[in-house]
Amino acid sequence: MKYETKKVKLADIVPAPWNPRPEITPESVADLTASIANVGVLHNIGIWPNEATGEFYIIYGNRRVAACKGVKGLTEIDAKVYQCTEAEAQLLTRIENELRQEVEPLRDAELLGKMRGLGMNEKEIAAHTGKPIATSSNVRTASAISSFCTTTAPFVGV
Secondary structure: OOEEEEEEEHHHEEEOOOOOOOOOOOHHHHHHHHHHHHHOOOOOEEEEEEOOOOEEEEEEOHHHHHHHOOOOOOOEEEEEEEOOOHHHHHHHHHHHHHHHOOOOHHHHHHHHHHHHHOOOOHHHHHHHHOOOHHHHHHHHHHHHHHHHHHHHHHHHOO
16 A cells, blocks of 8 residues: 655654554553663554544554653654555554454454445455455454444343
């Protein structure tokens, strides 16, 4: 997918709503913050410009952004700004996170469900992720089960 590398203000970069690992605290990135303060950011982050809000959603590099925001005096970083649809940005997030570290299956199912909601079908998702169509279909089923359990659990005493 097409991107342009440029400097972006840290204040304009926010976690994407589809981020599979939203729980990042300053304590969890303390070592990375110290490293960035000493040697800088070694790998660019990937972001998607949300034209509706003027913000940049993080496609990959959430921990780096959180760490950078803790470095005194650091106000902007180099980023790959992707020119793509929101569904493609979500797909890149899923691919990146799947390669880096195992994402919880229900979070993965949630992300795939959001991609479907933006118009992608199982065949397109399978083509981009390199996984069989059955995997996407199974994840869709898991997403439906998760949604059902989340909305009905308070009523069944779980």
